[in-house]
Amino acid sequence: MDNSSGVGVLDKAAVVLSALEAGPSTLAQLVAHTGLARPTAHRLAVALEHHRLVARDVQGRFILGPRLAELASAAGEDRLLAAAGPVLGALRDHCGESAQLYRRQGDQRICVAAADRPMGLRDSIPVGATLTMQAGSAAQILLAWEEPDRLHRGLHGAKFTATMLSAVRRRGWAQSVSEREQGVASVSAPVRGPSGRVIAAVSISGPIERVSRQPGRLHAGTVVAGANKLTEVLARAHAATARRGESA
Amino acid sequence: MDNSSGVGVLDKAAVVLSALEAGPSTLAQLVAHTGLARPTAHRLAVALEHHRLVARDVQGRFILGPRLAELASAAGEDRLLAAAGPVLGALRDHCGESAQLYRRQGDQRICVAAADRPMGLRDSIPVGATLTMQAGSAAQILLAWEEPDRLHRGLHGAKFTATMLSAVRRRGWAQSVSEREQGVASVSAPVRGPSGRVIAAVSISGPIERVSRQPGRLHAGTVVAGANKLTEVLARAHAATARRGESA
């Protein structure tokens, strides 16, 4: 197994992290697991601790550090956004309407990616914009698969009902007409993360004149396909990770 | 800001990871963000890529890599298990029964930590043992807060009903009597991760003769307090991470 990256210090640090992946270690255990000299193992672990990639438990053993969760969280967001660009673009081109990707942020939803219809009458939502969770097809999607109590709490003040959300779950998509904004209609579908949990909503939205009063009829198939594409991308990245873990 | 760990290569690698935390970067952008010489930035990024701490997106830009999620997952498990030991021990000592921590694993639950009553008649579950999700108070806890469809799928073949799970959610704990195993009764309560999602169940279990046919009456308060303690520990670790992120 060629484990040499060309930078010996980084190879050794990676060995230290792998040793700690198996569980908390005293320095002596780290020496045994890594085969590094004791001062080297100590120095590298303490340096990684400085950067919070490693921490210490109450017994003073080395454990993996909190920085890993921060970086992993950023990595997951990158992956979703990277995959979203082409999918939203294709949706926009196929449907002729603007497309967006929404995530939940506290009591609101935030637009994390968008591909706008280039000109004329359209529904334009800038990336970073926060919108209500009480109206709109994306809000329905982000709420429909929540756990029972959170779902019911989210229905408070909403323009949709539990019965509507049950239908959303059965169909696998949601639509709205003049629900969030007068004259705007939309269709949304769920993106699931590797755990199977709904983590985002893919939407297309536009003026009722074009999209019609039953936008699902026109666009649901395409929107669901786009959302499923993102779901697959995330699952594949996760499966590739798990597969590598098995081979180690 | 003293960012020197004593190992220059690791300091530089940490700077590279931080730069990529902000989003995908070409080598040129990495050079600009880190201030490293181009060949150095290239060499370190490629070395980190070799160890899967960094990856490349479809445009060839450097992004954070999948190994971070693997390590972060292991770190989260460590934190839960580290906190579980003392909590389960205190539960065992207070209730005089064996205590366990269960997590969901596919269609089963797995005992990830345990503190046994030292001797005599007791319910002893070894760490690593997998048990059914269709019976037992811990199974109820692991299922009660699932999203609607998953919850109903889990009820198939189960010894408990949707009405029972609704009561579990309202009370905040679950009990079982001769449900998984004849003569054994148990009480369980939920542990929530930083996202608020139920990720584990704390249980005490023992013979009906001692625990009684209404074990919740005896032990629910203590079990809930133990589970809440674990929930707090995980939330605090997460809040500390978020706070550090803000100061950066």
Next chain:
DNA sequence: TACTGACGTCTCAGTCCGCGAGACGCAAGT
């Protein structure tokens, strides 16, 4: 109580590994 062994942490001389100036090839823009 004294001794021993193991642990974690630190020192410092030596060497070899990480560094970057510069070269190279490629692609895009003018």
Next chain:
DNA sequence: ACTTGCGTCTCGCGGACTGAGACGTCAGTA
């Protein structure tokens, strides 16, 4: 065709990383 910027590679140099050994502490044993 020329220029610029990009990513990747080379190689001589020096300083950063290394580990044998020292040191202090603690726990276990006689």
